[in-house]
Amino acid sequence: MTTRAHRPIGRPRALTEAQVQAAREAHANGTSAPDLAAQYGVSCPTMRRYLRYFTEPSPTRPRALDRRAATAVRLAHRKGTPVVEIARKYGVATATIYRYLPHQEASA
Numbered sequence: 001m002t003t004r005a006h007r008p009i010g011r012p013r014a015l016t017e018a019q020v021q022a023a024r025e026a027h028a029n030g031t032s033a034p035d036l037a038a039q040y041g042v043s044c045p046t047m048r049r050y051l052r053y054f055t056e057p058s059p060t061r062p063r064a065l066d067r068r069a070a071t072a073v074r075l076a077h078r079k080g081t082p083v084v085e086i087a088r089k090y091g092v093a094t095a096t097i098y099r100y101l102p103h104q105e106a107s108a
Contacts, residue, residue, distance in 0.1 A: 014040075014042045014046055014050075015040060015042065015050055019040060020050050023036050023040060023047065023050065023051065024051060027051055033047050033048050033051060034047075036051075064096070065090060065092065065096070065100060069090060070100045073086055073090070073097055073100050073101070074100065074101060074102075076089075077097075077101055083097050083098065
């Protein structure tokens, strides 16, 4: 957020983008979050927050099901397959499976 004079509003970030990138790479190479926090002069929770929020989502876990998978989910549920098993099969949370089920089917 900025003011009319284009000056930032609020507390300045503890780490620059370059520092976050370097910390992320060091963390990926095995350096612990407490060690990184000490190195950059921030608290452990702050470092963990930077490591958590400035990383890309996991490429192995889909955010949503495609149309074909959604249809297969509905059919499997109608056949009596438990939602937990369906979720494991597609690598998603049970809440994601429930979103693809009609309301009367989900409560049954």
